[in-house]
Amino acid sequence: MKSEHIPKATIARLATYIQVLSEFKREGTDVVSSERLAEACSVNSSQIRKDLAYFGEFGVRGVGYYVQDLITSIKRSLGIDRAWNCALVGVGNLGRALLRHREFSRKGFIIRGAFDCDPYKIGEVVEGMEIVCSRQLPAKVKELGLDIGVITTPPERAQRAANYLIGAGIKGIINFAPARIAVPKHIHLEYVDFFHYFYAAAFHIRFDESRD
Amino acid sequence: MKSEHIPKATIARLATYIQVLSEFKREGTDVVSSERLAEACSVNSSQIRKDLAYFGEFGVRGVGYYVQDLITSIKRSLGIDRAWNCALVGVGNLGRALLRHREFSRKGFIIRGAFDCDPYKIGEVVEGMEIVCSRQLPAKVKELGLDIGVITTPPERAQRAANYLIGAGIKGIINFAPARIAVPKHIHLEYVDFFHYFYAAAFHIRFDESRD
CATH class of the missing domain: 1.10.10.10 (Winged helix-like DNA-binding domain superfamily/Winged helix DNA-binding domain)
Incomplete structure (x- = not known):
């Protein structure tokens, strides 16, 4: 390389x-x-x-x-000739959609744990996976060999989710929550913001209209 | 500009x-x-x-x-000092998550219509919006002044969804389905593939490991 x-x-x-x-x-x-x-x-x-x-x-x-x-x-x-085990934190609408998304396992990213702080959600089963309290992340990351954390919490809980994941020894974080988070240097952090595709579409449509 | x-x-x-x-x-x-x-x-x-x-x-x-x-x-x-009206086609897990996602209206992208071909879904109400048959797109795009189409169908139905949207006079398409689609030149098309963030994380984690 x-x-x-x-x-x-x-x-x-x-x-x-x-x-x-x-x-x-x-x-x-x-x-x-x-x-x-x-x-x-x-x-x-x-x-x-x-x-x-x-x-x-x-x-x-x-x-x-x-x-x-x-x-x-x-x-x-790219390093995707092996499977990567993922932990998802925040089982709201987006979290559930990702848990059910067939492309993850097809692409080699296996969501092996679903975590949430909400006592009403803990114990619920989604896609055959039981939702576990986020405090159990350290034990589960070791037990399941989890590499990557996926944050799908509301924005105000994203940093706490990141702290749990970092404390648990995860190596990388994909943050879907619309909030900036702080992580130590050795953690690889990616922000997923699909709104920039909408911005790009809006920008180009308006530009085209202004030329008509 | x-x-x-x-x-x-x-x-x-x-x-x-x-x-x-x-x-x-x-x-x-x-x-x-x-x-x-x-x-x-x-x-x-x-x-x-x-x-x-x-x-x-x-x-x-x-x-x-x-x-x-x-x-x-x-x-x-960017052209987002005004609201943009969106039609969502494909009310599966991801579609539902987007319909319920609060950031859309906060960011000025208002989903005004939800469309699906599945007769079991047509008529169902999600987030106060009734799911409408995709064949009604031409009428609804005019009636509601829809600008942007959002495709959240399975990959094999993405092109048909695009065809409906294009025929209905939409100006831009955001395709979340994992499939390439063909559109005429005057339609602005954006692909949303959040897996590349996972690829990037996998790539960097492995690179770091190889240096240890």
Whole structure:
């Protein structure tokens, strides 16, 4: 690997490449030209080459990419050739939707524990998983070998959820709550804010209207 | 506005700036130094200046940014100083979570219609909204003045949902379904794939482990 400083945009595009390549695979396509892959991913082929160059050399001149090989290589490069065990904290509407979301296990992120502070929720079973009190996180993280914490609490409880997860020895946090949180340097933190897609749509629609 | 080619990463960061500025506002902070804003947003201050420069001149030398003024300016620049009416297609787990998500109306994206093809769901009321058959989209888009379509169907139904929305005259589509879809050029399309945040976390955790 050339560098730990792989741009975030590259990792986001790699996610797209895997999705599109998986669609090609399902359709029975074994080899795909770089132009066809680029078109299906809505990027240009030099961008794909640049993104893949962080991880090694891929593709065969005059042929293109072997679909299965490229999926395997990207997954290995990203570290998703193994399963990652996740703890979800905050079993509200969004939490429940994620617990029921089939793509998680398909993509190698297995939600193995669901945690909440609400005594009315503790003991409830969602998707075959019993909701456990967040105070039990340290014991459960060890017992279940949990790597990544997923925060889906209301914003005002996000920091507390993060503290529980960090104290329990989790290595990374994906924060869906609309609140900034503080974590020590050794914890990898990602904010999920899907509103920026809405902002982008609003911005472009208004821009188009202003030109009409 | 200098250009329609505002990088996506800039728009994503503007979303973060608005969120952090709103937190400062709630705490009663009227003026914030560029260093403090940068730190709270986890970017450097020259990046903030660069992002804002697409839209005009902001900030007062030696003072920083006026919190409310900057929120107002960013919202106007992005086109979110008005409300946007949204149609949600696909009332499964994720669809329901979005219908109940309070941040939508807070951020100016009002979900005014919920659509599904499933006869068992049509007529059901979620969050005070009756689920309507997707075939009624053309009538409802006109009646309710809907601007943006939100697709939360299973992947295999995403293209059909998009076709309904496009036929109904929607201007932009936010696709949460894990499938690529085809839309005409005048429709602004955004894919929401929150798995790339998981990929990024997995990648960085493994990279850190490999250095230990």
